[in-house]
């Protein structure tokens with residue numbers, strides 16, 4: 001029997017859905033910043049999960065456009081196609097093929113315990129939800145396992161999905177012989193959950209009803225400064241980091257520290273005795289500059305679709321070489337007759 005191929009460097013893998021017109025600041029600090037850092041020492045695979053995006057109602061033309069925007073934004077964030085493999089999920093059919101195999105070893109109750117499905121169906125009920133939305137974490141497990149990934153850099157909301165992935169990998173290995181690397185989530189605590197600026201106890205999310213509390217990475221400098229200045233802050237006046245009692249100001253301090261690389265303590269010290277407004281104006285300017293520059297880079301990259309296509313095609317080719325090796329092994333272990 002063939003054995004598990006061992007990559008020269010440990011592997012990192014992650015993806016971010018193209019389900020909105022832009023990624024947002026939560027995606028950047030919760031995930032992309034880590035993606036970029038990990039490409040130094042890891043054989044990194046980053047992708048745009050378009051197959052995941054069709055599990056909710058969507059418009060095909062919009063999905064295509066959003067996929068290009070997603071690619072440009074990931075490059076603008078610092079994903080380097082010379083060092084990392086950047087690709088679109090639907091270009092690599094092995095994801096869906098492995099997902100089917102994993103469907104066979106996932107318990108119905110186990111899938112039903114995924115809190116994201118419960119959250120996403122809380123409003124309209126499960127009757128209106130697609131089966132794809134229900135089985136979505138199994139496709140995510142396939143995304144990770146097909147590359148034999150060691151580390152999965154994500155925000156806190158994806159922890160449970162990575163845990164399911166680990167369970168499925170261990171179960172498959174136990175039943176059919178060592179096949180998959182059992183991956184670990186890589187979650188940076190300080191920025192694992194960035195909150196909505198208008199509702200600082202809910203996570204910043206592209207699907208939030210209002211975008212007033214979501215800083216999109218394609219917002220104009222003016223929009224960004226306004227959103228930060230209008231952030232809901234807490235009663236009281238003291239600038240202090242206390243996520244339970246002061247979720248609004250603590251969220252702003254988290255963003256401030258993440259953006260500048262400073263410690264929260266040093267920022268709190270600098271603003272001692274000042275009003276919330278001072279902090280908001282200063283942070284508004286900082287984030288506006290960051291997002292403004294980000295938008296300029298993105299627009300430039302989007303101007304050359306041919307180059308984006310080339311980068312994604314090269315990525316898909318590299319990804320398929322790895323994914324098909326894993327899938328061959330999985331098919332062999334699963335008892336499928338090899339095509340003669």
Ligand code: TYM
Nearest residue numbers: 014015016017026027030031140154155192193194203204
């Ligand atoms: P998605 O598309 O919702 O989000 C992409 C990444 O951004 C992180 N994130 C946040 N981090 C901090 N604060 C926030 N407010 C915030 N909002 C989002 C997410 O945790 C994620 O890391 N199922 C995944 C996509 C996916 C995937 C995968 C990820 C598909 N296959 C394989 C890793 C490995 C998702 O919906 O993330």
